[in-house]
Amino acid sequence: MTPPMRSRAGKRLSVVIPMHNEAEVLDILFKRLDETVAPLGLDLEIVCVDDGSRDNTYALMVERAAGDRRIRLIGLSRNFGKEAALTAGLEAASGDLIVPLDADLQDPPELIGEFLSLWEQGYDVVYGVRADRSSDTAVKRWTANAFYRLFNVVSDQAIPASTGDFRLMDRAVVEAIRALPERNRFMKGLFAWVGFKQVGVPYTRPIRAAGSSSWPYGRLFRFAIDGMTSFSTAPLRVWTLVGIGAAFLAVLAALAIVVQVLVVGRQVPGYASLMVVILFAFAVQMVALGVLGEYIGRMYQEVKGRPIYLVRERVGFDG
Ligand code: UDP
Ligand code: MG
Numbered sequence: 001m002t003p004p005m006r007s008r009a010g011k012r013l014s015v016v017i018p019m020h021n022e023a024e025v026l027d028i029l030f031k032r033l034d035e036t037v038a039p040l041g042l043d044l045e046i047v048c049v050d051d052g053s054r055d056n057t058y059a060l061m062v063e064r065a066a067g068d069r070r071i072r073l074i075g076l077s078r079n080f081g082k083e084a085a086l087t088a089g090l091e092a093a094s095g096d097l098i099v100p101l102d103a104d105l106q107d108p109p110e111l112i113g114e115f116l117s118l119w120e121q122g123y124d125v126v127y128g129v130r131a132d133r134s135s136d137t138a139v140k141r142w143t144a145n146a147f148y149r150l151f152n153v154v155s156d157q158a159i160p161a162s163t164g165d166f167r168l169m170d171r172a173v174v175e176a177i178r179a180l181p182e183r184n185r186f187m188k189g190l191f192a193w194v195g196f197k198q199v200g201v202p203y204t205r206p207i208r209a210a211g212s213s214s215w216p217y218g219r220l221f222r223f224a225i226d227g228m229t230s231f232s233t234a235p236l237r238v239w240t241l242v243g244i245g246a247a248f249l250a251v252l253a254a255l256a257i258v259v260q261v262l263v264v265g266r267q268v269p270g271y272a273s274l275m276v277v278i279l280f281a282f283a284v285q286m287v288a289l290g291v292l293g294e295y296i297g298r299m300y301q302e303v304k305g306r307p308i309y310l311v312r313e314r315v316g317f318d319g
Helices: 023-036 057-066 082-092 109-120 138-154 171-178 187-193 217-231 234-264 271-304
Strands: 012-019 043-050 071-076 097-100 125-132 163-170 198-204 311-315
Touching: 012 082, 012 109, 023 057, 023 109, 043 057, 043 082, 057 071, 057 311, 071 082, 082 097, 082 171, 082 187, 097 109, 097 171, 109 125, 109 163, 109 198, 138 217, 138 234, 163 171, 163 187, 187 217, 217 271, 234 271
Parallel strands: 012 043, 012 097, 043 071, 125 198
Antiparallel strands: 071 311, 097 163, 125 163
């Protein structure tokens, strides 16, 4: 092993935890953090973002923050989604090292020690790679795989497969991410886009410690479209190729008809083939319009320039 290039001595670690209806998991979460992160020899700060929970997550956290000086609590004004909640947490974090963590313990905090040693060896970002996804359903694994594959084909910046938001980042990396002005925050993409010296650590993703997931398939699909459109313009450009291809086929068809008329004479039948071509061309145009709509809608979002999240209340930030 190479000798460490950095030292953790005197450094502050911010663990950033977005929370949406996580009341059931809080006790185990803080117990595990105390067992695994507290002994690492860092000045610990726990930034919790309540993303408009409808259960009593926020009240429980206020209570907890009153008895624990390490806790900083941000209550958002409503549910803004995990990406926004994470953004709020990253903006509030004051640590030299920053780790986003899921509240449900699907990102095992035990790994942070290993992440830390790799950071000491000079890596700026150490991310967890879900080596074994057996805790996910077959459908989720398949759709996730298909997404990463497609994303990496079309996007300008590849994201490593099977990574989530769980990672340890140097302050410099977080500053870079905070400086990105876009409202549509596909975090995995932004994490990859900023670059820096990155390394992955494989781990087995456990199932949720308690409570239930806030990500139904509809939401995951929207998330996938958001990711794709913020990191690639290929879906826009592909229509140029489709158009050229269709024009080429049309020329071939025209030639075939001319030859046919010259050889066998004029032919009237052809209603079916005509209908097929018309319907197909119509469908292609509709898809192309839809893709334009996706991008224009997002440009509209960005142009409005609304804040990514709104804070209702902050607890534990003084002193
Ligand atoms: N989360 C959030 N806002 C949301 C949905 C989720 O802050 O609108 C948080 C949630 O509390 C958890 C993390 O994001 O800490 C991951 O969510 P979840 O476990 O529901 O997702 P899954 O693991 O099923 O992908
Ligand atoms: Mg989860």
